[in-house]
Amino acid sequence: MEVTKVLVPVNGERVDEEVIKLACTIARRRKGKVYVVYVIQVKRALPLDAEIESETQKGEKILKRAERIAGELDYQVETELLQAREVGPALVDEAVERGVDLILMGINYKKRFGEFNLGSTVPYVLKNAPCRVLLWREPIE
Amino acid sequence: MNVVIMGCGRVGAQLAALLDEDGHKVAILDMEPYSFRRLPANFQGTALVGDGTDEDSLKRAGIEEADAFVAVTQGDNRNVMAAQIAKHIFNVPKVVCRIYDPLREEMYHTLGLETISPTTVGARLLRDVIVG
Amino acid sequence: MYIIVVGGGKVGYYLSKTLLSEGHEVLILEKDAKKCEAITEELGSVIVRGDGCEARTLADAGTERADMLIAVTNEDEDNLVACQVAKYKFKVPRTIARINNPKNERIFKKLGIDVTVSSTNLILEHIEEEVPTHPLVHLLTLKGGSLEIVEVKIPQNSSVAGKRMKEIDLPPGSVICLMIGKWGAQVPSGDTILEAEAQVIAVTRPEAEEALRAALTGS
Numbered sequence: 001m002e003v004t005k006v007l008v009p010v011n012g013e014r015v016d017e018e019v020i021k022l023a024c025t026i027a028r029r030r031k032g033k034v035y036v037v038y039v040i041q042v043k044r045a046l047p048l049d050a051e052i053e054s055e056t057q058k059g060e061k062i063l064k065r066a067e068r069i070a071g072e073l074d075y076q077v078e079t080e081l082l083q084a085r086e087v088g089p090a091l092v093d094e095a096v097e098r099g100v101d102l103i104l105m106g107i108n109y110k111k112r113f114g115e116f117n118l119g120s121t122v123p124y125v126l127k128n129a130p131c132r133v134l135l136w137r138e139p140i141e
Numbered sequence: 142m143n144v145v146i147m148g149c150g151r152v153g154a155q156l157a158a159l160l161d162e163d164g165h166k167v168a169i170l171d172m173e174p175y176s177f178r179r180l181p182a183n184f185q186g187t188a189l190v191g192d193g194t195d196e197d198s199l200k201r202a203g204i205e206e207a208d209a210f211v212a213v214t215q216g217d218n219r220n221v222m223a224a225q226i227a228k229h230i231f232n233v234p235k236v237v238c239r240i241y242d243p244l245r246e247e248m249y250h251t252l253g254l255e256t257i258s259p260t261t262v263g264a265r266l267l268r269d270v271i272v273g
Numbered sequence: 274m275y276i277i278v279v280g281g282g283k284v285g286y287y288l289s290k291t292l293l294s295e296g297h298e299v300l301i302l303e304k305d306a307k308k309c310e311a312i313t314e315e316l317g318s319v320i321v322r323g324d325g326c327e328a329r330t331l332a333d334a335g336t337e338r339a340d341m342l343i344a345v346t347n348e349d350e351d352n353l354v355a356c357q358v359a360k361y362k363f364k365v366p367r368t369i370a371r372i373n374n375p376k377n378e379r380i381f382k383k384l385g386i387d388v389t390v391s392s393t394n395l396i397l398e399h400i401e402e403e404v405p406t407h408p409l410v411h412l413l414t415l416k417g418g419s420l421e422i423v424e425v426k427i428p429q430n431s432s433v434a435g436k437r438m439k440e441i442d443l444p445p446g447s448v449i450c451l452m453i454g455k456w457g458a459q460v461p462s463g464d465t466i467l468e469a470e471a472q473v474i475a476v477t478r479p480e481a482e483e484a485l486r487a488a489l490t491g492s
Contacts, residue, residue, distance in 0.1 A: 043335065044300060044321065044333060045334075045335035045337065047275070048298070086318040089318045128314075194350055196376055196380075197376075217326075219350045221354055225380075226380055229383055230380060245326065245327065245328060245358065248357075248362050251361075252357075252361055
């Protein structure tokens with residue numbers, strides 16, 4: 001697989017660790033770059049550029065942890081905190097802007113109203129990302 | 142009393158029948174003539190095909206001489222609009238309007254419309270039956 | 274400005290697209306999932322699925338900080354309610370409603386909607402301008418809808434042509450503010466003579482419009 005730039009969205013869940021490590025392993029082969037991003041979703045009640053202290057702190061903590069995880073593999077990642085109305089479009093925009101050739105997403109097996117639910121971000125990215133997308137789903141607990 | 146009712150659904154038709162029995166002069170409007178099948182055979186009032194949010198239809202139904210106006214179509218917004226026309230344009234003394242959505246009901250109530258929300262009333266009744 | 278557009282049909286879509294290109298923050302509220310999806314693909318995250326007449330949807334949309342709400346669905350009553358909820362519950366400074374039935378223009382204004390736009394009336398106005406035999410043309414409806422400015426062409430055979438302004442019996446609330454005749458435009462006094470074939474600009478009430486036309490054309 002010819003991959004030199006990988007985008008990894010994280011949200012602070014356990015699955016983050018697996019996908020960051022996988023991204024580093026993939027990128028390492030061609031000495032590629034790994035961008036780890038956390039997206040702060042801003043409610044419509046606030047302007048898009050509102051400064052939400054608690055969310056920013058949370059995001060920074062999650063990104064610090066991502067750096068540490070990559071550090072365990074001796075790999076340096078670039079991290080970025082984004083602010084958007086919706087996560088899916090923000091990730092696709094970021095992927096286009098950075099010119100990445102892979103988005104690597106990790107999700108948990110989740111149920112909503114008693115049925116398996118993929119949420120809205122993953123389908124949006126699968127449908128709209130111009131690059132390859134790899135989806136890592138955690139085992140059913 | 143002269144009463145104009147907008148919407149000949151189950152509630153509208155029954156209300157029309159009740160008022161008619163009590164000897165009131167009733168005019169009932171509905172956009173769909175088939176709805177008038179719900180009226181009893183001995184109904185003495187007027188049934189008119191027309192849109193209750195349209196001034197001309199309301200005039201034909203006698204809104205200018207009405208003592209009361211009731212809006213009970215399926216659409217909350219239609220009811221709200223017709224009720225406001227009756228109240229603010231034709232100055233009907235008594236105007237009541239059905240609003241299913243409790244949040245909207247609350248707002249129009251504060252704006253001075255007399256409103257009834259079957260959602261709230263129904264849920265409370267059912268709770269009282271269950272809890273006893 | 275933060276502008277909320279209720280209704281993601283053709284009007285809502287093109288309106289939002291233009292507002293976005295002018296640099297405004299825009300949010301569209303639309304009930305239909307398919308339309309939401311299509312607009313998101315075209316314009317990005319500017320649409321939320323929901324009923325723009327419901328207070329809860331409007332609260333989530335941040336209507337409280339909106340500078341303007343424009344309701345452009347196909348249903349007049351929905352546009353009325355969306356604007357009223359925005360105005361009275363969320364104190365949105367300016368509300369604009371699209372209306373289909375021109376008769377609703379007066380009703381909506383009376384019920385507190387700041388501006389109404391009626392495509393039917395817009396088309397009619399163009400017809401009036403295009404058809405030279407039509408003696409009365411709407412120029413402007415003044416705020417609140419209680420007054421309007423109209424233009425009337427005085428026909429050659431009008432019974433009031435050649436009379437002094439003070440001799441002309443105008444309907445109450447109507448005033449002639451300008452006469453454009455052979456000698457140019459002038460603000461008429463009581464002694465000014467109304468010229469045949471002059472154009473007259475008058476302020477009137479919508480309900481007196483027909484009487485004004487009759488008084489000036491002498492028919």
